Amino acid sequence: MGVGIWEIHIEEDPGRYELREGKVDLNRCGIPLAEIVTAPDIKSPEYAREFLRDLLLSLDYLGVIRGESGSVRADVNISIMGGNRIEIKNVNSVKGVYKALKYEIVRQKAVLQRGGTITMETRHFDEGSMITKAMRKKETLADYRYIPDPDLVPFYVSPEGLSRIESILPESPHNKKKRFIEEYSLGEEIVDALISDLYLSDFFEECAKDSNPLEAGKWCATELKRRLNEKNLSVSTSMITPKHISDMIDFIEKGELSVKNAKWIIGDVVDTGEEIPTLMSKKNFYQIRSEDTLIKILEKVMRENPKAVLDYKSGNQNALHFLFGKVVNETEGRADPSKTIKLLKDKLYMEA
Amino acid sequence: MFTKDLIENLSCGSLEEQFHKKIETIQKKDNEINSFITLCLEDAEKSSKIIQKKINDGSQGRLSGLIISIKDNIAVSNIRMTCGSKALENYIAPYDATIINSIKKEDGIIIGKCNMDEFACGSDGTSSYFGLTKNPRNVDYVSGGSSSGSAASVAADFADLSVGSDTGGSIRCPASFCGVYGLKPSYGLVSRYGVSDMAMSMEGPGPFAKDTYGIALLLDVIAGKDPRDTMTVDSNNSYLSVVENYRYENIKNMKIAYAKEFFEGIDEKIKNIILDKIGILESQGAKIEQVSLPNIKYVIPIYYLIVFSEFSSAMSKFDGFKYGNYIPGQDIVEAVSNTRESSMGTEVKRRILLGTFITMEEFRGRWYTKALKARSAIKEDFERIFKTHDLLIGPTMPML
Incomplete structure (x- = not known):
């Protein structure tokens, strides 16, 4: 995949004039704009969507997009074989671009199939109904009277200037992806989830300094990301720090914290920022690893569920999982799973 | 009187007297010539008093009280700027053009804004909304344009120097018609910031005077790099010293x-x-x-x-x-x-x-x-x- 870039125009928003009300809205006056004109290299709505996502992510990494909505807009041009070029103005989401293109292909094909013609026109995308509507017929060429501005001197970028700019550019999402896969041996899916958010990928790298990167990557890309999305937070607005994740992984690796409780911890820490050791004690999350204690619990569970014990003895393997579940409940998830299974099997075998 | 002698006279005589002589001439003759659209006598009188004081302590700038008229497409702060058109009949310029700043800094006295062909469109001085400018040498002739009032005001001795602008002869033509000196500087030598220009890639302000000394003196003041006009270049030459050092041989x-x-x-x-x-x-x-x-x-x-x-x-x-x-x-x-x-x-x-x-x-x-x-x-x-x-x-x- 590759999309050529023909031109980049640098402009300023001049403000908006609403003729009907006779009002001039100068709130956006002077805000810098860049218009990126691509070559006609995009072959499908999916292609367009992928390109725009990549482009937006790159711009996001560069820190050149303003946060407010509507700050990125696309004028989408589409032509199909046998028709003229149609421009859809001011589509303000990637999804909108995709939907508008899908709709236009169907519409233009239908017009041509029924013997109609596609004339050059500008259309408007209606976000609500996800269809495009004609805005103005016949693009009068007189609308575009461009001459090179004699007051603007040509600006040459010297090789030194170029390398200076390159040296201060942040790492691009594509390079970051390559590096994460090579440096941390992470899977592509995990890496995609991490790099889709610049703050999250930085956060991950901090975690990976003190923990196994595979574990850190997994936790950041899945549970942490899910919790943040759920609460509409980002790592920068949440209370969680890389140390939380590293400490947590540490406890898991020592066998003192269960995966289940670890998930709970993430959900809690993004809001509270509580230290992991404090939480471990407060919530009594330390796993039960002492065989004596576990045996006592097992005995209790077996006593309370004689039917399951009998079922197991008569060859029903599911009964083992049932009993294990009971132990987990009894211990609020703190029983060391592998130890519990092993002890449970021994115990049942002995009773047989 | 030649510009150099004039400056010498001003430095030992009375600026006020000189100033009032000019006003008298204008009042007597400009009804017919019509070289000014707007006069700014009050401001001019005020600055003449300040400059007189500077002359007295010998701290005056290079233009030291010379009286200067300005084409009406160049912005002078708080003075009407019409470009010779009804479209800007009541437009008050909110700031000084870069060259006006330089002239004020060097103690030139701005006496008024000159008639011109509407938006500089013309070469005979007849298309102004404020009426045509007559040629002071012979009032039956046109003054030439578009900087008609600039040339006429210098020829009629309403001003010692003037600033016009030239795209395709708008300084040179009226200077020639009115029998005064006029120079179109190379493009980019003089800042256009604050000039309502006709053709951005060619126009530029330039001086009018009664002699080459005056042209060089005014050009020295207005030429040079202006960060507000990206097309301008540095000017390290002193045109005045070129004129002064010129020898017959x-x-x-x-x-x-x-x-x-x-x-x-x-x-x-x-x-x-x-x-x-x-x-x-x-x-x-x-x-x-x-x-x-x-x-x-x-x-x-x-x-x-x-x-x-x-x-x-x-x-x-x-x-x-x-x-x-x-x-x-x-x-x-x-x-x-x-x-x-x-x-x-x-x-x-x-x-x-x-x-x-x-x-x-x-x-x-x-x-x-x-x-x-x-x-x-x-x-x-x-x-x-x-x-x-x-x-x-x-x-x-x-x-x-």
Whole structure:
């Protein structure tokens, strides 16, 4: 995949004039704009969507997009074989671009199939109904009277200037992806989830300094990301720090914290920022690893569920999982799973 | 009186007296000549008092109280700036153009804003909404334009110096008609910030004076790099020292060219005067050579293509919403059209319409872009001659 870039125009928003009300809205006056004109290299709505996502992510990494909505807009041009070029103005989401293109292909094909013609026109995308509507017929060429501005001197970028700019550019999402896969041996899916958010990928790298990167990557890309999305937070607005994740992984690796409780911890820490050791004690999350204690619990569970014990003895393997579940409940998830299974099997075998 | 003597007189005599003499002359004669659109006598009197004090302590700037008139397309803070058009009849400039700043800093006294062809569209001084400017040498003749009032005010001794602007002769032509000195500086030598220009890629402000000393003095003050006009370049030369150090014998061994194309279709009387002057230079030891500028025949069509294109672009701001006297309409097109119809003269409208036509997308490659290429060819003709010659000499205007 590759999309050529023909031109980049640098402009300023001049403000908006609403003729009907006779009002001039100068709130956006002077805000810098860049218009990126691509070559006609995009072959499908999916292609367009992928390109725009990549482009937006790159711009996001560069820190050149303003946060407010509507700050990125696309004028989408589409032509199909046998028709003229149609421009859809001011589509303000990637999804909108995709939907508008899908709709236009169907519409233009239908017009041509029924013997109609596609004339050059500008259309408007209606976000609500996800269809495009004609805005103005016949693009009068007189609308575009461009001459090179004699007051603007040509600006040459010297090789030194170029390398200076390159040296201060942040790492691009594509390079970051390559590096994460090579440096941390992470899977592509995990890496995609991490790099889709610049703050999250930085956060991950901090975690990976003190923990196994595979574990850190997994936790950041899945549970942490899910919790943040759920609460509409980002790592920068949440209370969680890389140390939380590293400490947590540490406890898991020592066998003192269960995966289940670890998930709970993430959900809690993004809001509270509580230290992991404090939480471990407060919530009594330390796993039960002492065989004596576990045996006592097992005995209790077996006593309370004689039917399951009998079922197991008569060859029903599911009964083992049932009993294990009971132990987990009894211990609020703190029983060391592998130890519990092993002890449970021994115990049942002995009773047989 | 020559500019240098004038400065000497001012430094020992009374500025006030000089100033009032000028006002008297203006009041007596400008009703007929019509070289000013707006006079700013109060401000001028105030600054004359301040400058008098500076002269007394010997701390005055280079213009030391000379009286200067300004073409009315150059912004002087808090003074009306009309560009000779009804469209800006009541427009008060909110700031000083860069060159006005420089003039004020060097203690020039700005006496008023000069009449001009509307938005500099003309070469005879007759298209101003504020009436035509008459030639002080002979009031039955036009003053030339578009900087008509600038030339006339210097010729009539209403001002010691003046600033005009020149795109295709707008300083040189009225200077020639009114018998004063005028110079169009090379493009980019003088800042256009605060100048409502007609063609951005060619126009530039420049000085009028009664002698070369005055021209050089004023040029020294207004020339140079201005961060607010990206096209400007540094000026490290002192034009005044060039003028002052000029010696009669310097002409010896100078290589002077004149182009044969300059004399095609020219009035016989003018031709003879120019040839006569060339003869004088030759007798003084200059080496005279006839040369050819083969591409100069394209200069008029190219000039109009470029000027109209840039002019129509520059004029788009005078739509009644931002500038000008707004006349409403049913929609924006009608409102702009009503506004321009009622406030602009025929020549201005003609140029806007032609420029709009030329720059339409479908004609872009055909005219404007081609004109820019041809312009480079003409430029090369001149560069070639200046490689081997010191001066290129020719008549300013082909007719009287």
